[in-house]
Amino acid sequence: MQTHTLLMPLDMHLHLRDGVMLENVAPLSAYSFSGAIVMPNLVSPVSSLKDIQEYKQRIMASVPNDYFEPYMTLFYKNYDKAFLESVADDITAIKLYPAGITTNSEGGVSSFNIKEMSETLEAMSELEIPLCVHGETDGFVMDREAEFMSIYELLASSFPKLKIIMEHITTKEAVEMLDKYENLYATITVHHLLLTLDDVVGGMMMPHNFCKPIAKRPEDLDALLSVALKAHPKVMFGSDSAPHPQNKKESCGCAAGVFTAPIALQLLCEIFEQYESLDNLQAFVSDNAQSIYGICPEFKEVTLEKRTFVIPQNYSSVVPIYAGQAINWAIQTVD
Numbered sequence: 001m002q003t004h005t006l007l008m009p010l011d012m013h014l015h016l017r018d019g020v021m022l023e024n025v026a027p028l029s030a031y032s033f034s035g036a037i038v039m040p041n042l043v044s045p046v047s048s049l050k051d052i053q054e055y056k057q058r059i060m061a062s063v064p065n066d067y068f069e070p071y072m073t074l075f076y077k078n079y080d081k082a083f084l085e086s087v088a089d090d091i092t093a094i095k096l097y098p099a100g101i102t103t104n105s106e107g108g109v110s111s112f113n114i115k116e117m118s119e120t121l122e123a124m125s126e127l128e129i130p131l132c133v134h135g136e137t138d139g140f141v142m143d144r145e146a147e148f149m150s151i152y153e154l155l156a157s158s159f160p161k162l163k164i165i166m167e168h169i170t171t172k173e174a175v176e177m178l179d180k181y182e183n184l185y186a187t188i189t190v191h192h193l194l195l196t197l198d199d200v201v202g203g204m205m206m207p208h209n210f211c212k213p214i215a216k217r218p219e220d221l222d223a224l225l226s227v228a229l230k231a232h233p234k235v236m237f238g239s240d241s242a243p244h245p246q247n248k249k250e251s252c253g254c255a256a257g258v259f260t261a262p263i264a265l266q267l268l269c270e271i272f273e274q275y276e277s278l279d280n281l282q283a284f285v286s287d288n289a290q291s292i293y294g295i296c297p298e299f300k301e302v303t304l305e306k307r308t309f310v311i312p313q314n315y316s317s318v319v320p321i322y323a324g325q326a327i328n329w330a331i332q333t334v335d
Ligand code: DOR
Pocket: 015, 041, 102, 103, 134, 210, 211, 212, 213, 242, 243, 256, 257, 258
């Protein structure tokens, strides 16, 4: 039987939520990942030292073993330097949302005024805290990410020592931006390596494929594959796995988010094998992230085997991508 082993898989963009949802989804990520960058967009965003420490404790209490590191993030506001110094040891990154652009982002940034942001971003550069960005404008939905490129350019050129992560990129414009500025990096989800807009609204509307940023055109998918499959050193896997209860997805006013965490590695094996790139998967799911973020996760060895695996219809109240469909890879062992 064909197998493929991954060491210390990392999910560099994960939504774990809180309360019962956290208890349901955290063990699923902890099973197959060594660690994850945990998003701060809770109903009341993670924005103080107390918030960070208490949320981390709730996450740790929800996972059944010690082999999962939640890399904590703070919700971006124009913080002063003294505050950032006081939280620097407790966070791995700060996550910036444009105001109102996605789930629980109302308290985000409403204008990119470099002068107003400069104390925070200079301090982050000095303290070596990366800035993770949800890069979308409020323009036409298919153009939002491409329109945001000028803001990435402004940030990258104004703060050349700041590591800026373009989160969950979906366009060829973002792929092209990677090599333009030394301090720009990106995460890519597994669903954006599989879906185009056709899989969301091309036939019947598919709520479980709907997320922000929305899946784009075939040529954008090709551009994402071109950097992911060769594990371009500036790209990392970040699932953006975003659980919503089934009734919030299959409803009038469908919540944005695709749930992939428990099947992400299996799907990645399938994609990388299909394009004869399995040898590059280790760098995409762990090594690149370790060097970009300078992190050293605890040892975990995940072996996948090539056999038919039917994706469950649901994980508690959450429906995953491709629910009920058969894929070709399954997890064999985790050590
Ligand atoms: O689809 C999304 N869901 N995109 C995001 O940026 C946020 C996420 C969520 O929190 O549900």
